[in-house]
Amino acid sequence: MSDERPLLEVRNVSHRYGHRFGCRGVDFDLWPGEVLAVVGESGSGKSTLLGTLSQRLDTSEGSIRYRLDDGDVVNLAELSESAVRGLWRSEWGFVHQNAADGLRMHVSAGGNVGEPLMANGWRHYGRIRAEATDWLERVEIPRDRVDDTPAAFSGGMRQRLQIARNLVVSPRLVFMDEPTSGLDVSVQARLLDLIRSLVSDLELAVIIVTHDLAVARLISHRTLVMKDGRVIESGLTDRVLDDPQAPYTQLLVSSILQG
Numbered sequence: 025m026s027d028e029r030p031l032l033e034v035r036n037v038s039h040r041y042g043h044r045f046g047c048r049g050v051d052f053d054l055w056p057g058e059v060l061a062v063v064g065e066s067g068s069g070k071s072t073l074l075g076t077l078s079q080r081l082d083t084s085e086g087s088i089r090y091r092l093d094d095g096d097v098v099n100l101a102e103l104s105e106s107a108v109r110g111l112w113r114s115e116w117g118f119v120h121q122n123a124a125d126g127l128r129m130h131v132s133a134g135g136n137v138g139e140p141l142m143a144n145g146w147r148h149y150g151r152i153r154a155e156a157t158d159w160l161e162r163v164e165i166p167r168d169r170v171d172d173t174p175a176a177f178s179g180g181m182r183q184r185l186q187i188a189r190n191l192v193v194s195p196r197l198v199f200m201d202e203p204t205s206g207l208d209v210s211v212q213a214r215l216l217d218l219i220r221s222l223v224s225d226l227e228l229a230v231i232i233v234t235h236d237l238a239v240a241r242l243i244s245h246r247t248l249v250m251k252d253g254r255v256i257e258s259g260l261t262d263r264v265l266d267d268p269q270a271p272y273t274q275l276l277v278s279s280i281l282q283g
């Protein structure tokens with residue numbers, strides 16, 4: 025496999041809701057193993073951009089090219105629905121802000137992690153259960169909770185289970201939409217540490233939407249700052265946060281510093 029081309033090439037991408045743009049003119053490349061944070065205030069277009077990149081929303085303008093595992097580069101808008109489903113099965117993951125949106129709440133924890141394996145052709149029950157249990161341990165859920173349903177889990181445990189369900193098939197690209205917000209601060213910190221170590225161990229490419237600059241700082245290599253649907257600043261995360269160029273980014277950073 026050649027890493028000479030980006031995993032994702034995003035060119036002039038827009039999504040329109042009727043006559044209004046949710047995001048507009050977005051350009052960037054994402055490389056294998058790279059973590060990209062998308063930050064900005066509420067309504068700036070972060071979720072719309074994530075939805076467009078992940079093919080949940082259509083691309084009104086521009087192009088998104090993706091390099092498949094076999095090296096072929098495809099224009100995502102030209103893929104059939106079943107090809108996109110195939111990407112979700114084995115190459116992509118999506119971690120929702122609300123864990124219930126990404127889990128089957130009345131299926132056991134082991135079942136939640138085992139299902140993606142079965143969808144990828146695993147058939148041996150004992151092996152599926154062993155792999156699922158290992159993954160529970162990896163995301164700090166005790167092995168003896170394997171038969172419990174996520175309905176009986178805490179918010180932090182549910183989120184860790186959702187991460188295991190997404191990562192068990194070793195995806196190449198994972199979209200994350202505010203994965204730590206809505207949790208207690210101490211739970212957030214632990215979850216972020218866990219995400220950071222898994223992402224680096226598995227060399228995942230990640231696009232993470234967050235309104236929290238501390239999250240961007242902790243786990244991303246590069247950051248895009250959005251305002252009114254456009255990317256107004258981008259660069260290495262440390263540079264963007266320590267030496268913001270756009271007045272809006274300066275305001276965002278200083279409002280955090282002032283607490």
Ligand SMILES: Nc1ncnc2c1ncn2[C@@H]1O[C@H](COP(=O)(O)OP(=O)(O)OP(=O)(O)O)[C@@H](O)[C@H]1O
Nearest residue numbers: 041045046064065066067068069070071072073235
């Ligand atoms: N389903 C929709 N129909 C019409 N307009 C929408 C829809 N969803 C979002 N928008 C508009 O698109 C713009 C970008 O919204 P978006 O939800 O992408 O922002 P965001 O940065 O993710 O905000 P938040 O952090 O609050 O989730 C806003 O003006 C919003 O009102």
